[in-house]
Amino acid sequence: MPRPRMTAATTAARSEPSSTALPGSRTRSPGVEESEFQTTLDVMLDSEATFPATRAAALARWQAFLPQATRYGALRNQVVPGHPHVTRLSPALRARLVTTEALVGSLLETCRFAAVEKLVQELVWRDYWKGWLELRPSVWSDYRAEVDRLRRQADPALLRRAEAVMAGQGGIAVLDGFTRELIETGYLHNHARMWWAGYWIHVERLPWALGADFFYRHLLDADPASNTLGWRWVAGLQTRGKAYLPRRSNLEKYCAANLLADPTGLERIDDSVVAAVPLPDERPAERVAWKPLPDAPGITEGSATPPGSWGLWVHGEDLSVEESALGQMRPDVLLSVFDAQRVAALGMAPRRIAYLKTALADGLARAGHHFKCPIESCETGEGLAEALARVAQERGLAGWVAMRPSVGPLGDAIPAIEAALARDGRKVIWCRRRWDEHLWPQASAGFFGFWEKAQRRLATQAAARAKSRDSQQPELLF
Numbered sequence: 001m002p003r004p005r006m007t008a009a010t011t012a013a014r015s016e017p018s019s020t021a022l023p024g025s026r027t028r029s030p031g032v033e034e035s036e037f038q039t040t041l042d043v044m045l046d047s048e049a050t051f052p053a054t055r056a057a058a059l060a061r062w063q064a065f066l067p068q069a070t071r072y073g074a075l076r077n078q079v080v081p082g083h084p085h086v087t088r089l090s091p092a093l094r095a096r097l098v099t100t101e102a103l104v105g106s107l108l109e110t111c112r113f114a115a116v117e118k119l120v121q122e123l124v125w126r127d128y129w130k131g132w133l134e135l136r137p138s139v140w141s142d143y144r145a146e147v148d149r150l151r152r153q154a155d156p157a158l159l160r161r162a163e164a165v166m167a168g169q170g171g172i173a174v175l176d177g178f179t180r181e182l183i184e185t186g187y188l189h190n191h192a193r194m195w196w197a198g199y200w201i202h203v204e205r206l207p208w209a210l211g212a213d214f215f216y217r218h219l220l221d222a223d224p225a226s227n228t229l230g231w232r233w234v235a236g237l238q239t240r241g242k243a244y245l246p247r248r249s250n251l252e253k254y255c256a257a258n259l260l261a262d263p264t265g266l267e268r269i270d271d272s273v274v275a276a277v278p279l280p281d282e283r284p285a286e287r288v289a290w291k292p293l294p295d296a297p298g299i300t301e302g303s304a305t306p307p308g309s310w311g312l313w314v315h316g317e318d319l320s321v322e323e324s325a326l327g328q329m330r331p332d333v334l335l336s337v338f339d340a341q342r343v344a345a346l347g348m349a350p351r352r353i354a355y356l357k358t359a360l361a362d363g364l365a366r367a368g369h370h371f372k373c374p375i376e377s378c379e380t381g382e383g384l385a386e387a388l389a390r391v392a393q394e395r396g397l398a399g400w401v402a403m404r405p406s407v408g409p410l411g412d413a414i415p416a417i418e419a420a421l422a423r424d425g426r427k428v429i430w431c432r433r434r435w436d437e438h439l440w441p442q443a444s445a446g447f448f449g450f451w452e453k454a455q456r457r458l459a460t461q462a463a464a465r466a467k468s469r470d471s472q473q474p475e476l477l478f
């Protein structure tokens with residue numbers, strides 16, 4: 001009998017200790033049966049219980065993970081059911097139920113930098129990709145245009161093959177298992193993402209943009225920067241000419257043996273047969289100038305709230321606004337909007353929608369508790385811009401204050417939002433966290449230059465923390 005599946009909403013309610021107690025790696029038995037392989041995949045699929053959708057659950061996960069942070073560097077590449085060697089916090093980090101800054105800060109409070117360097121570095125990769133895309137938004141718009149073009153114009157045989165692979169019928173059992181895991185849990189381990197994307201691009205020879213779109217629709221952590229640029233990196237477009245190839249020997253080294261129990265199709269990724277596809281032509285990424293933003297409106301005039309009546313728009317790119325400089329504001333109302341139009345246009349999977357709704361509800365409730373003002377949430381088919389303009393008018397607001405969405409679907413909505421509000425003489429005051437304001441513009445070239453600059457910042461931050469602890473002064477971050 002099929003086991004009932006939990007939804008993302010129930011995930012939030014489930015207690016952390018039971019999720020961290022999920023079984024880890026199992027050992028291989030030489031003559032493993034199909035039914036046992038199935039059981040292993042079921043264990044993998046049950047990992048849906050392990051993606052915190054509230055801030056409290058994310059912080060609990062982090063606390064539970066901290067004792068193993070020093071072993072992260074050695075174990076992070078191992079792909080085993082339940083994913084015990086990685087944090088599984090990417091959906092929470094993506095929605096900023098918790099921030100990279102807070103996690104890095106807590107790591108450096110409790111551990112020597114050298115002992116946790118790999119984890120800090122991985123956490124900061126998210127910011128590198130964010131900054132890189134923010135400086136080159138045309139890479140995002142070109143990718144979305146390419147997805148639309150391929151859907152309309154690609155060879156029907158190519159589209160049929162892509163559909164088969166996306167349905168888990170590609171023919172390599174272990175990779176088909178990952179496809180099922182992605183669809184049924186909304187998550188894949190980083191190494192599995194690399195193998196899967198490499199297989200799609202270099203073995204199936206399918207267009208990277210369609211594969212990236214498939215991930216984007218299903219991942220709970222779907223992020224325009226990490227996903228688009230992760231795919232481009234595997235294709236060899238990010239570091240031009242350096243593609244990532246999925247090699248059988250690499251899977252055999254890092255994949256739990258029971259996931260490889262069914263060897264069907266593995267010969268297609270034998271080290272000797274996999275070769276990089278030629279790179280597609282594309283226009284060079286246009287680099288735009290960085291536009292600095294304040295971390296809160298009016299803060300330079302000594303007040304965090306501008307004159308007049310303002311609402312705070314809470315959205316899925318930052319669901320802990322009360323933990324930012326905006327926490328000092330006194331908004332008249334808080335609003336979150338679930339934009340059904342945008343979700344439908346992106347073809348988001350139901351599991352991802354459920355996660356987003358739970359996270360939004362959690363972010364709004366916490367903000368309401370902090371700001372002690374009325375809260376409103378709407379699920380609308382009228383469109384995001386129209387909803388923001390309507391509520392601003394109903395509430396007699398001068399406009400909205402919000403964290404500026406980064407490049408991606410929400411960022412694409414910025415011109416329409418500004419125009420809808422301007423119709424009635426209202427406006428939006430965009431803000432950005434200081435962490436982003438300092439780090440993101442540094443993503444001008446490769447990761448390692450960025451990492452060096454980030455480390456200098458982290459050292460300054462750690463020194464400021466130590467000083468503020470000694471002198472009992474308020475803590476200085478960046």
Ligand SMILES: Cc1cc2nc3c(=O)[nH]c(=O)nc-3n(C[C@H](O)[C@H](O)[C@H](O)COP(=O)(O)OP(=O)(O)OC[C@H]3O[C@@H](n4cnc5c(N)ncnc54)[C@H](O)[C@@H]3O)c2cc1C
Nearest residue numbers: 086087088089090122123125126190221222223226227230
């Ligand atoms: C093809 C491809 C597509 C990807 N798509 C996404 C995506 O849409 N959204 C997304 O958040 N990540 C994406 N990644 C990056 C990475 O796979 C995930 O962030 C990671 O697997 C999340 O699992 P975790 O939280 O357990 O990671 P951990 O190993 O526990 O790492 C902790 C945190 O560090 C950050 N991090 C770790 N590895 C990376 C990385 N390679 N790039 C950027 N940040 C990283 C994440 O915030 C992660 O939550 C993609 C990678 C590839 C190769």
